[in-house]
Amino acid sequence: MAPLKHLEKENPIIDVSFRDFCSSHGILTVEDFLLHDLYELAAFAERQKNADRLKEGITLLISLIELQCRPLLNGMELLEDLQCNKHTLSTGDKGADSLLQNGLREGQLTELVGPSSSGKTQFCMQAAASVAEKHVGGVLYIDTGNSFSARRIAQYICSSSDAALVQKVMSRISCHTVFDIYTMFDTLQCLEVTLKSQGQMNVNEYRLRLLVVDSISSLITPILGGSGSQGRALMVAIGYLLKKLAHEHNIAILVTNHTVAAGEDGKTKPALGETWKSIPHVRLMLSREHNNNNCTISILKHTSMPSGQTVKTMTLKDN
Structure with missing residues (x-):
């Protein structure tokens, strides 16, 4: 399972602050993130002082995961x-x-x-x-x-x-x-x-x-x-x-x-x-x-x- 820290080099927004927020909810890896209720996570982020940056990190992580998904193919x-x-x-x-x-x-x-x-x-x-x-x-x-x-x-x-x-x-x-x-x-x-x-x-x-x-x-x-x-x-x-x-x-x-x-x-x-x-x-x-x-x-x-x-x-x- 890929730790979130491995993503920081190419995605600076996934920094120590973002990872600490995630770890406080038991999220240490990409798989943990996928298993978590993202609506609940976003709601918790709203209550933090750095809410905008945390929500940006959540959105970025979702987009990175979506990039790994296969494109849709038609029947032919x-x-x-x-x-x-x-x-x-x-x-x-x-x-x-x-x-x-x-x-x-x-x-x-x-x-x-x-x-x-x-x-x-x-x-x-x-x-x-x-x-x-x-x-x-x-x-x-x-x-x-x-x-x-x-x-x-x-x-x-x-x-x-x-x-x-x-x-x-x-x-x-x-x-x-x-x-x-x-x-x-x-x-x-x-x-x-x-x-x-x-x-x-x-x-x-x-x-x-x-x-x-x-x-x-x-x-x-x-x-x-x-x-x-x-x-x-x-x-x-x-x-x-x-x-x-x-x-x-x-x-x-x-x-x-x-x-x-x-x-x-x-x-x-x-x-x-x-x-x-x-x-x-x-x-x-x-x-x-x-x-x-x-x-x-x-x-x-x-x-x-x-x-x-x-x-x-x-x-x-x-x-």
């Missing part, structure tokens, strides 16, 4: 962007690719839901290997539970007997370990800066094409306790940032989520609740059959396909 522009820039990326699994109409779509956030040991991490690593090899693209794998295995990913590379090819493909995959939501914000904001600078310099070699977060629920669940709204607001903010990166930089984003009990009948549902439900473009449920290692993927939500479609997919070798 969106269709052209989809056809020209939003390609599909193979997951490395024929069944999953068939279900998803050729794979993960760039510009979209796909969520893979499943209980523990259902194969979510294996699916993510197989997709990472597939994108790095078949699409000659860069992959960023954000690991929140020490589950990343370079050896396992190497096993998914088709010509794994070719050591030179394995080394080349593996060099396109980067892993970053993150254990809390605030580090996640920092990681994604640094990534956004890097992607923008690469775009300005026309750096296309091994362009980042897939971002994996395994698992998003491990970061969000700890902040959702209690009756306060801050945890939900942070959850929505991280979802928005992921979708923003996907759309603006033509990245396919794959996140994993666990399941929770839905009632006394033993059924389960995706974790993180109704607020998170609206964030992913695509939601998939991964389940592992009893008495064997076969897996099934079903569509819970999709932008262009009906829910309920199911396919038999990969066979797990182990947990």
